[in-house]
Amino acid sequence: MILPASETSLQRAVEALRSGLCVGLPTETVYGLAGDGLNPSAVARIFEIKKRPAFDPLILHVADPNGLSRVAASVPEQARLLIGHFWPGPLTVVLPRTPEVPDLVTSGLDTVAVRCPAHPVARRLLELFDGPLAAPSANLFGRLSPTTAGAVETELGAALALILDGGPCAMGIESTIIDCSEGKAVLLRHGAISLEDIEGVVGSVPISTDGEKIKAPGLLSHHYAPRTPLWLWEGSLGDGADWDDRTGILAWNRAPVHPGPVRVLTPDSDPRQAAANLFRQLRELDAAGVSRIVAESVPTAGLGRAIADRLHKASSGVIRSRNGVLQEIPR
Ligand code: TXA
Ligand code: MG
Numbered sequence: 001m002i003l004p005a006s007e008t009s010l011q012r013a014v015e016a017l018r019s020g021l022c023v024g025l026p027t028e029t030v031y032g033l034a035g036d037g038l039n040p041s042a043v044a045r046i047f048e049i050k051k052r053p054a055f056d057p058l059i060l061h062v063a064d065p066n067g068l069s070r071v072a073a074s075v076p077e078q079a080r081l082l083i084g085h086f087w088p089g090p091l092t093v094v095l096p097r098t099p100e101v102p103d104l105v106t107s108g109l110d111t112v113a114v115r116c117p118a119h120p121v122a123r124r125l126l127e128l129f130d131g132p133l134a135a136p137s138a139n140l141f142g143r144l145s146p147t148t149a150g151a152v153e154t155e156l157g158a159a160l161a162l163i164l165d166g167g168p169c170a171m172g173i174e175s176t177i178i179d180c181s182e183g184k185a186v187l188l189r190h191g192a193i194s195l196e197d198i199e200g201v202v203g204s205v206p207i208s209t210d211g212e213k214i215k216a217p218g219l220l221s222h223h224y225a226p227r228t229p230l231w232l233w234e235g236s237l238g239d240g241a242d243w244d245d246r247t248g249i250l251a252w253n254r255a256p257v258h259p260g261p262v263r264v265l266t267p268d269s270d271p272r273q274a275a276a277n278l279f280r281q282l283r284e285l286d287a288a289g290v291s292r293i294v295a296e297s298v299p300t301a302g303l304g305r306a307i308a309d310r311l312h313k314a315s316s317g318v319i320r321s322r323n324g325v326l327q328e329i330p331r
Contacts, residue, residue, distance in 0.1 A: 001157070002149045005121040005164045014128045016161035022046055024138050024152040025125060026166025027117040029090045029174050029192050030145035030279065031152045032061070032135030033160070034125075037071075040102040043134050047104070049159040052141040057107040058134040059092050059175070060114050063126035071112050071132055073098050078202045079180035085201045088118040090175040090192035105134055111181040121166035137174060142223055144279045144286070144314075147172050151283060172276035173306050179208065190306035192275065224279075225314040226286035230293040231328065232311060234320040237296045248285035250295040250311075261288040271303035278307055282314070294319065 003009035005026070013023045017035065020042040025034040033050060035042035037060045047054055060071050065083055068075060072095040075083070079093045097112035106112050114132075117123065126133060137145035138152045146152045149165035157163065176191030178198060187195060187207045199205050228248070237256040243249065245259040253269045255262045263281035265274035285293045295315070300308045317330040 001160075002153055002163045002165050005124075005166050009162065009164060010121070010125055010128055013125055013162060013164055017042070017129055017133070020045065021161040022049060022159070024149065024156070024160050024163030025122055025133070025135055026119050026149070026164060026169065027061075027122045027135075028119045028169060029117075029171050030147055030169055031138040031149065031163075032122075032133075033138035033152075033156065034061070034133045034135040036129075037061070037105060037132035037134035038100060038102065040104055043102055043104045046134060046136065049156060050136060050139070050141050052136065054104065055107050056141075057109055057113065058105050058136050060101070060105065060112060060132040061122065061126060061135050062114060062116050062132050063123060063130075064088070064116060067116070067126075067132060068095075068114060071098055071101050071114060072096065076180050076183045078183065078185045079178075081201055082178060082180070082185065082198065083116075086193055087116040088123060089116070090118070090171055091115060091198075092175040092177040092189075092191075094177065094179040094181050094188065096181050111179070113177060115175050119166055119169075121164055125164070142225055144224055144226055144282050145174060147276070147279050151280070168276075168280070170276065171272075172278055172280070173303075173310060176306070178205070190309045192303070192306065194302040195305060196302060223313045224310045226282050226293060228286050228290060228293050229316045230282075230295060230311070230314050231317060231319045232315045233294050233296050234318055235297060237294075243294060246291040248288050248290040248293045250281060250285060250293060252296045252298055260290055261285055265298070265307075271299070271301070271307065274298065274307055275303050278310065 022035045025032040035046045092115040094111050094113045147169040171192040174191050176193040177189035179186045185205050248261045251264045
C-alpha cells in the first residue's frame with residue numbers, strides 16, 4: 001500500500017517498524033526496505049522478503065552522526081572527515097561495530113555499514129523511530145533497485161506494511177561505500193558520490209580489489225540486473241547500428257535510429273541525470289517484452305563510474321563488431 005508521506009503515514013510507519021514489520025522508504029539514492037536495525041527478527045524478515053542470502057550484510061541508517069555511537073565502536077579520523085563533509089547524504093561508511101548490532105545485520109562481520117540519508121522523509125522517519133533502521137534497496141536480491149514507490153509496490157508490495165511515497169529518487173543510484181574500519185579509507189562500492197569528490201576530502205583512496213570476497217561478501221559481481229539479458233555495446237551506437245525490434249536500446253545521450261524500444265540516459269550528457277534515469281529506464285526496457293537489452297558504453301568520469309559499474313554487473317557480457325560481424329563475449 002503506497003501512502004503519501006504525511007505525518008500520519010509516518011506515524012503508521014513507526015508503529016509498523018516497532019512491531020517488527022517492514023516498510024518501503026524513500027531515500028535520495030533509491031527506495032529502501034526498512035526494518036528495525038536492532039531487532040533480529042525484523043532484520044530476518046528483511047532477508048526473507050528480499051530473498052537475500054544471509055552472507056550479504058545490511059546498511060544501518062541513522063538520523064544524524066549522534067546515532068553512530070550505538071552502532072559503531074570507534075570512528076577513525078578519515079571517517080570523521082567524510083561524515084562531516086557528506087552527511088546527511090549518499091555516503092555509507094564501514095566502521096568497527098558495537099555488540100548491540102545483531103549479527104544478522106553484519107552477516108557476522110565485526111564491522112557495520114552506516115549511512116545518514118538526506119531525503120526529508122527518511123530523516124523524519126528516523127527521527128520519529130529514534131533508532132537505526134536497516135534498509136537494503138527495496139528490490140528482490142540481485143534485481144534492479146527501485147527509484148519510485150510504484151516500483152517497490154510492484155516487486156515487494158504484498159510483503160510490506162506500507163510504502164511511504166517520497167517521489168522519484170533524486171540521485172537514482174546507491175550510496176558510495178567507504179570502508180574506514182581499519183583507519184585508512186578504502187572504496188568498496190562506487191555510488192552517488194564520485195571517487196573524485198571523496199578524494200577531495202581525504203586524499204587518494206584505493207579501490208578495494210578483494211571487496212567481493214572478503215570485505216563485502218554482498219558486493220557480488222552479478223547484481224542490479226533486469227530479467228532480460230543485458231549486453232554492453234563497445235563504443236557508441238551509430239545511427240547505422242542494426243539491431244532488430246526484439247532488442248531494447250539504452251543509449252547514452254542520443255537515440256539511434258532503431259525499430260525497437262529506446263531509452264536515452266541523458267540528453268544533456270550529464271552523469272547526474274543519467275544516474276537518476278538508469279534503474280527506471282532499465283525497468284521500462286525490461287517490461288517492454290524485448291529479448292535482450294543493449295547498453296551503450298558510458299563515459300566513466302565522476303558519477304559515470306558508478307553507472308558503468310552497475311551496467312557491467314547487470315550484464316551478460318560485451319557485444320562488439322569485428323569486420324561487420326557481431327561477436328558476443330560472455331562475462
Ligand atoms: O543507497 C543505498 O545505500 C541504499 C539505500 C536504501 O540506503 N541501500 C543499499 O543497500 O544499497 P544494499 O543492501 O542494497 O547494499 C548494501 C551493500 C551490500 O553490497 C553489502 O555487502 C555492503 O553494503 N555492506 C554492508 N555491510 C557491510 C560491511 N560491514 N562491510 C562491507 N560491506 C558491507
Ligand atoms: Mg541493493
